[in-house]
Amino acid sequence: MRATRIDVRKLAAGVRGGDRRALARAITLVESTRDDHRAAAEALLALLLPDVGKSMRLGISGAPGVGKSTFIEAFGLTAIDAGHRVAVLAVDPSSKRGGGSILGDKTRMAELARKDHAFIRPSPAGRTLGGVARRTREAMLVVEAAGFDVVIVETVGVGQSETAVADMVDLFLLLLAPGGGDDLQGIKKGIVELADLLVVNKADGDLQPAAMRAVADYRHAVRLLRPPSEEGAEVVAVSALERRGIDTLWQAVTRRLAVLRAGGGLEGRRSAQARAHLWSEIGEGLMELFKADAKVAERLGRLEVEVAAGAVTPTVAAKTALQAFGGGRRPT
Secondary structure (H helix, E strand, O other): OOHHHOOHHHHHHHHHOOOHHHHHHHHHHHHOOOHHHHHHHHHHHHHHHHHOOOOEEEEEEEOOOOOHHHHHHHHHHHHHHOOOOEEEEEEEOEOOOOOOEOOOHHHHOHHHHOOOOEEEEEEEOOOOOOOHHHHHHHHHHHHHHOOOOEEEEEOOOOOHHHHHHHOOOOEEEEEEOOOOHHHHHHOOHHHHHHOOEEEEOOOOHHHHHHHHHHHHHHHHHHHHHOOOOOOOOEEEEOEOOOOEOHHHHHHHHHHHHHHHHHOOHHHHHHHHHHHHHHHHHHHHHHHHHHHHOHHHHHHHHHHHHHHHOOOOOHHHHHHHHHHHHOOOOOOO
8 A cells, every 4th residue: 555546535435434455454554554654544534523522432251262253253242232332352362473354253243243333353462563562542543434433442351452442432341261369360350340241141051050150259359349439340140152141231332332422431531531542642653763773773782781681780771872862961
């Protein structure tokens, strides 16, 4: 995709008009790291900005094997039945060799992918196609401009990226497998504290009793994690495979969002997220400028060798590199 051949206005019109090819091209453009593509992406987003912000933004995470794709398909179909248009931005593990997605969400959500009111976009977690974690927010804006009013961000799994996802969505859903106390020990406390809804999946067959015990355990844990003055996460049991409990969860999601909107919490949350994204972009931009600086590049290779050999501490080496970047000024 050459920048000289990108008609940004035509691309924006295609996105607004529901052209799926235009939508896919627009997301590819905003994920790109090429300088000419970034300029075109910024122009595209400026044109689309008046059409965004009207969707419900949901983040979904969970450990591998918990059934995220099956759950998202069932949840997405329920949302479509309720009259919504659903976009799924699925962050997949990346190939270390090629950088592309290892998994394919369109094959794992085949029924949802066939729906006219659904759009599924798998993207690699690595930086080869533009640093998906950095550009997921922009991809969300593109699908919102295309008229999708339920946007789901599916993460790779439980880890650092999940806290980033919680900072860009309206509600964060943590998907859990039956197991109660054993699972509770295996999940980081921090991610449970961030979740707005805890969803115990696989509440069917022989696992149903264990799922109900897990619900009780997590409800008790939530009361301990948050003070009485704060609203704790709701805990819901579902069977994505049998599509039981999904309607109840959908009602919990819409109810919680309605409460946020009515009290001004949703507007406040999005404003705080936008400010956080600003500083994240500043940090990423400064790091790129730092690495591209000639004076830094001149010293960095030697400093890395000295640190690796134990001749200097990383703290001292970092200060030396920052002094080179700052024109000799000592960082405070």
